[in-house]
Amino acid sequence: MINIERTIEHPLEEALDIEPGTTIVPVTNAEIIQASPSPLYDEKDTEIDTQLQQIYELATVEFNNTLSDAQFIENPKYRVILQEQAVGYLNTALNAAKEKKDFKVQKDKLSLAKEKVDSARTVNNNLIVADRNDILKALLAQDRELKE
Amino acid sequence: MSSSWQKGLYKLRHPEKYRGNRTSIRYMSSWELNMHRFLDNNPNIIEWAFEGLAIPYIKPTDGKINKYYVDYFVKYSDKNGNIKTELIEVKPEKQTKISTDRNSKTRLYENLTYAVNQSKWEAAAKFAERNGWSFRIITENQLFK
Numbered sequence: 001m002i003n004i005e006r007t008i009e010h011p012l013e014e015a016l017d018i019e020p021g022t023t024i025v026p027v028t029n030a031e032i033i034q035a036s037p038s039p040l041y042d043e044k045d046t047e048i049d050t051q052l053q054q055i056y057e058l059a060t061v062e063f064n065n066t067l068s069d070a071q072f073i074e075n076p077k078y079r080v081i082l083q084e085q086a087v088g089y090l091n092t093a094l095n096a097a098k099e100k101k102d103f104k105v106q107k108d109k110l111s112l113a114k115e116k117v118d119s120a121r122t123v124n125n126n127l128i129v130a131d132r133n134d135i136l137k138a139l140l141a142q143d144r145e146l147k148e
Numbered sequence: 149m150s151s152s153w154q155k156g157l158y159k160l161r162h163p164e165k166y167r168g169n170r171t172s173i174r175y176m177s178s179w180e181l182n183m184h185r186f187l188d189n190n191p192n193i194i195e196w197a198f199e200g201l202a203i204p205y206i207k208p209t210d211g212k213i214n215k216y217y218v219d220y221f222v223k224y225s226d227k228n229g230n231i232k233t234e235l236i237e238v239k240p241e242k243q244t245k246i247s248t249d250r251n252s253k254t255r256l257y258e259n260l261t262y263a264v265n266q267s268k269w270e271a272a273a274k275f276a277e278r279n280g281w282s283f284r285i286i287t288e289n290q291l292f293k
Binding site for chain 2: 010011012013014015016017018019020022023024025026064065067068071072074075
């Protein structure tokens with residue numbers, strides 16, 4: 001994390017007749033580590049992932065806005081309606097996050113299964129490290145190669 | 149997500165400017181958080197306090213004396229170097245006008261709130277004048293231009 005400060009123009013500077021561009025804001029720049037893209041991800045997967053991310057971001061922004069607006073409603077009846085609406089947005093965000101998680105879990109599972117099959121095919125001169133099914137698959141593959 | 153929940157305790161970056169209990173400065177909305185951040189981080193703001201001043205006023209609905217905690221007390225230096233002191237109330241634009249809602253019950257409720265607010269603001273303006281300060285209402289139009 002890199003913490004820096006920068007000055008911005010705040011709308012209240014004009015309202016209070018203060019020197020413009022003097023408001024200092026702390027900016028925290030998180031170091032973004034790019035994950036290596038999974039070889040199983042194709043363009044469609046990326047599109048789905050982007051769409052889910054957009055839904056998540058929109059829902060969280062709307063949740064914050066609706067909740068902020070609700071603070072200023074003095075009539076409890078209408079405040080509750082807005083708060084319920086905010087909870088709805090939060091559920092949407094949660095569902096999008098869950099979908100993204102499930103999507104990743106499924107891809108990771110597929111990736112692991114693929115790695116397992118690939119590693120079982122690598123036969124050392126003396127030793128094969130694999131489970132029973134993988135050994136059988138490897139033997140079958142060897143048989144096929146010999147027959148061909 | 150920007151500050152995930154717009155409700156909580158504000159942590160001061162410049163505690164020397166704050167007048168009042170520095171450990172319990174709360175905010176109940178993104179509007180208040182925005183104001184807190186501006187007052188705390190602008191070097192032209194000399195002193196500020198949140199809900200630190202109680203002004204007595206007569207509530208028009210029951211005729212009794214109540215206390216009005218004005219949102220902000222702010223002492224600042226303007227761009228010409230003049231030191232000014234203001235009492236600031238943050239309110240949605242809608243609540244600073246007479247209600248024109250189509251629903252008669254809502255209109256009545258909103259106009260009662262408006263009448264109470266008017267009494268509060270008149271008392272605050274007089275209080276500020278007596279002390280050589282000024283009073284102003286800041287709405288979303290000034291806060292999020």
